Amino acid sequence: MIDYRIRPIEKFSGKIGELVSMLEHSRSVTLNEISELKQIDLDYLPNTSSNSIGSLLLHIASIEFVHQIISFENRDLNKSELMKWGTALELGEKARAETKGLSLNYYLNELSQIRENTLTRLSSKKDNWLYEENKWENGVPYNNYYIWFHVLEEEINHRGQIRTIKRLLLNNN
Template sequence: MIDYRIISAVPFTEKIGELVSMLEYTRNGTLNEISGLTQNELDYLPDDSSNTIAALLLHMASIEFVHQVISNEKRDLTTAEYKKWIIPLELGDEARATIKNRPLEYYLVQLQETRNSTLSLLKSKQDSWLLEESQWENGGSFNNHYLWFHVMEDEISHRGQIRTLLRNSKR
């Protein structure tokens, strides 16, 4: 049975626990949506400008990883990190050409490994960390709470795309 309450997850601080509750609810919705997908469904490409479900799943993991780095280490990606994540991060032609022919389990592992790192990071933080502010290179301000809201927002948005792809792939 699904628990539809936003409550502080244990063993996190109150506000971080609420954030974790929302992150996990979001992820469970995604996992339910992709459960049992076939290779054809993962790699379905309705046209030459869309993204596959496989690419969207790796994109979700890449966004989460990038936000771990920005919020915890206050830096950009290293060259090695950039090389690993740039294709799913940016999506587009290269993602369409290279993110395919892997089983669902591969994407589930990527999502889970990234989430495990997130949960480990969040266990080490206090609620005040959520309000710590930084600035983008263009001068725009953000705080850590926004960054993690964006991780959820991005996943929910792409889950909607996944639903559309699944409907279209069955036609």
């Protein structure tokens, strides 16, 4: 059941609990949106330049993973991590060619494993961690709160794309 309240969550500090509440709400809506999809639906490409729903789901997982690395470990992806997540991060032609034939359970498992790690790591943080600042390579400052806001906006944005693809699927069946 989807919870429509933003509120603190017991095992997290105040602001982090509210952030977790938003992350979990967004994920619940995404999971509800894809719950009835079959493998053929997950692979469907509306046109030659679109991404499949499966690719978008892996992209959502990859974005969360990358932002774990950035915010919790203060580093970028290493070669091994880039090998696993690079295609999902970039989407496009390579993702269209490689991300197919995977079951809904595969995508659900990837999303779940990444999220479990996020929640475990967030549970050890206090609110002031959200405001800790760093700088991108180009000198532009950011804080951890922005990092996790970006994870939310990525999921919500790509869920909109998933909904559009689902409508196209309905029109083609």
